[in-house]
Amino acid sequence: MFKFELQAQSGQARAGVLYTPHGAIPTPVFAPVGTQATVKAMQPRELYELGATLILANTYHLYLRPSDGLIARLGGLHRFMAWERPILTDSGGFQVFSLDALRRIDDDGVTFRSHLDGSIHRFTPEKSIQIQHNLGADIIMCFDDCPKPHNRDEVRAACDRTHAWAVRCLEEHTRSGDPARQALFGIVQGGIFPDLRAESVRFLTDLDFVGYAIGGLAVGESKAEMLATLDCTVPLLPADRPRYLMGVGSPEDLVNGVARGVDIFDCVLPTRMARHGAALTRHGRLNMRNLEHAEDSAPIEASCTCYTCAHFSRAYLRHLVKSNELLGHQLLTLHNLHLLLTLMREMRAAILAGTFEIYAANFLATYRTTNKEAPAPTSL
């Protein structure tokens, strides 16, 4: 069964535990993304070692390949990918809406072409929930309409659709699902408009979901707009339910999100950056291809305790990246995830100690934001 236990608050920041059928998730928590039923370049045992307690998988991708039916016949997603801890699946909505020219939306659902073979498919709220039942994640999401955040008319229409679909998702989950096995979260929309966000919160909280996601952010708005939207939305959410900011995961965004009362995050940033040859650090981002690292015998971060930093120099990592060696992806992924998961644990400890505001201020004071640091959308 699901239970969310709030343990401490420091300012708006919260520490808690979300209990699920596959174990307890201490919050605040960052979920590495395992789009195709694998967190890219990481073995489950490595993720356990890093202390990952929750991962995300993508409904759109797994529906297309290898198919949710196959995964169900093989015992569900946990068993399929040999991951014994909690999993969260998205609804497929964001992915399908990201297909641009390849999709057509109506009030009943979305028709789209597969990016793999061009075949035509249709998602409805009911279908998304049924697929997520087949996958068997602990936390599943409502199928929502995720618009660009700045056009008020579009955002309002998307809110109306999202709300109608939330009702249908809840009905489908109640009808054919097992709420003791899978918890359904609602998704708040409303773009950058405080009144629409408030209206969306009111509508969804009336439906009484196990948790609430803040959707429609990290999709092209400015940092200031994202934080302002959190400021006006999060306080309206019920304190006794977990809050999930979708698609956010740069170090500074995690700190700013926790400071505003968010409990759950996911993002492809640490894994994707690694494959692009970038290392995340407490002082900003390093491009490991840069010549300055060529003969540098120091690790990525001297203070880091990850396997990569304990054994390998920047010079070696640069060599691997320049040589397109798979080990480069692996070692950088491991380091980047280690940093974010450590950051989450440090924030949780600070909240429990009542020192979060000092911790956050110190972290942000030494963290160097680059232009590239804008939140990375979860793309295909």
Added chain:
Amino acid sequence: MFKFELQAQSGQARAGVLYTPHGAIPTPVFAPVGTQATVKAMQPRELYELGATLILANTYHLYLRPSDGLIARLGGLHRFMAWERPILTDSGGFQVFSLDALRRIDDDGVTFRSHLDGSIHRFTPEKSIQIQHNLGADIIMCFDDCPKPHNRDEVRAACDRTHAWAVRCLEEHTRSGDPARQALFGIVQGGIFPDLRAESVRFLTDLDFVGYAIGGLAVGESKAEMLATLDCTVPLLPADRPRYLMGVGSPEDLVNGVARGVDIFDCVLPTRMARHGAALTRHGRLNMRNLEHAEDSAPIEASCTCYTCAHFSRAYLRHLVKSNELLGHQLLTLHNLHLLLTLMREMRAAILAGTFEIYAANFLATYRTTNKEAPAPTSL
């Protein structure tokens, strides 16, 4: 210091220990290939876990990128790649001779173009040894001329050149190297011609190398020719020196090589096959892309104790391979190396128990050779 200790013999098969500055290597041994200072997709800790005691790195590749000078300045290859156990480097000869149109050979050395940027370089026996000194492997190889095995005139000319170069390599190693830190092996050539092989053995053993490699095999000759050449060459080599069959590593070739008295092997086969989506098993090779695996909940091999087989189904591995996920490369590489390293340990135990001939006969009786099973050349 180096010492080779022969512990037992079972038929022609030998069990021994080769002591090196970075530890003891129980033989017979298979060395995974780490061309660019990384065994592709494998962390050193994973190779330790698999029981790898020796790896090979390629002089040609590391000379070009990141350069042997850089590796020397960073403390040598062991430190650069964080590998604490013994390393063997080839001479670069085979790689340079494989460049086809890009190289010109004369009696003094080889001029070639880099496959990376087209720049022109020159290897001589002295240069090869100097590069290998910079890399700092425990076992280093003479620079040799490696011809196609069937043309007697070409093979004879290559033998003459190989012998002259062996003298120069030994002189350079004596002059500028540290024989207590690095052991130089000679390489026997002679193609498929028994008299040329015998002549090559005589010439090289007169020079008194620490160990002897059998070169010029696994380069296009038939299986029968390879085994016949081993049959006529290995017995001529001194019993108190380790014997190394270069570039060989399919399961049946390892068994047949050990049966003929070979102590050391290396091959890209297990790592390369993994990246092509193939799993090695005790009963032959599996193409993990095949539809037959789509819903198969069984592991690659039910009897296998590797991490991959303990946790993941064929269906999941097929999904990873079909989806081009890095984890597919990693898990198949891990399994394939586990099989070959386990096979070597089993053969060693059988030799020590005096039961090698039964073991080998049983293994070969159940191992299904496919057409693809011809030895894979160590290419670029």
